[in-house]
Amino acid sequence: MEQLELTVKIAIDNWNATLTRTNGILRDISDEDMLCEVCPGRNTGIYLLGHLVAVHDKMLQLLGIGDQRYPHLMDIFVNSADKAGHIMPPVAELRAKWEEINGALAAGFNGMQPGDWFERHTAVSAEDFAKQPHRNKLNLLLSRAIHLGEHYGQLLFLKKKA
């Protein structure tokens, strides 16, 4: 396998592994427990899930896979803090959107050629990209994988100890 292809495989594999760990935890937390703070005084599980849905939804657009499907979630889960007074969708709805969005991302990844990952993501202008060629789609995938890991580490705390 060629190094470029290998790189893309590695990045997607690490993304998928983090997603799989997160989904394992999400399955272990009841809808009711998702309403609790992951740690006293910190974000609730439902806020973190909504935050991840909104951020991954935005990735569809940033990677040029498609339109953002639920832009209204940005206001509730990205531009506002937890407990800012927004009415949140039910946990079950967020879980369904989470599956849907990650499925759309996976389908988009499948349709991309290795070289596509070295194109600019849509938040970077062509002029800026000429000067900063590292601001490509692969970079976005890596930084979002780490972002997912950060919140996975927090959601873990909602899992009841055996």
Added chain:
Amino acid sequence: MEQLELTVKIAIDNWNATLTRTNGILRDISDEDMLCEVCPGRNTGIYLLGHLVAVHDKMLQLLGIGDQRYPHLMDIFVNSADKAGHIMPPVAELRAKWEEINGALAAGFNGMQPGDWFERHTAVSAEDFAKQPHRNKLNLLLSRAIHLGEHYGQLLFLKKKA
């Protein structure tokens, strides 16, 4: 810049960004507060710091940069759970080792050529690597960056709210 070089730059940039966020948090947490659990019933800050030191120390060896410097930390912080009864080094000592090890990793990264990242890491045999060429040093760096992110997300909870 060539795609291979770009890839390596992106991976190292994401590693450094996660490390910078983590160091910012570590600076904000007092040695005394590091002894507390990040969340009731969960790991302490000192355990997480020791865990990260041990895992990053092991990376020196896995990436072929040098020897593992503090292998005895593996027993306390990787092979044993927090509160397993091990005597831990003082927080100040772990902070110094953390800086030292991450400095040694950074120096090692500087000395590597882009192509070096596509070599097998030392935990993979040559035979296995022939069949699984994605098990290279770049892969190790990405997965450890996500690992760091997971624990960064948890250490955040020890930071006092303004």
